[in-house]
Amino acid sequence: MRWLTSCIAIVMATLILRYRYRVLNKLLSKRWLRRLSVAMLMRIPAVREKMIYETFR
Numbered sequence: 001m002r003w004l005t006s007c008i009a010i011v012m013a014t015l016i017l018r019y020r021y022r023v024l025n026k027l028l029s030k031r032w033l034r035r036l037s038v039a040m041l042m043r044i045p046a047v048r049e050k051m052i053y054e055t056f057r
Helices: 002-018 020-028 031-042 045-055
Strands: none
Touching: 002 020, 020 031, 031 045
């Protein structure tokens, strides 16, 4: 059972890496997911500071 789970995880990771931009575009095409991802990113202090610095430079 553990072997099967490991194989499935490896296949899923490979597919996500191979089609990462396609997956990301599908996820971010949903407005609520886009808003959620931006809100989560802005909670990270380093990201928030860099965004504010770049915006008001």
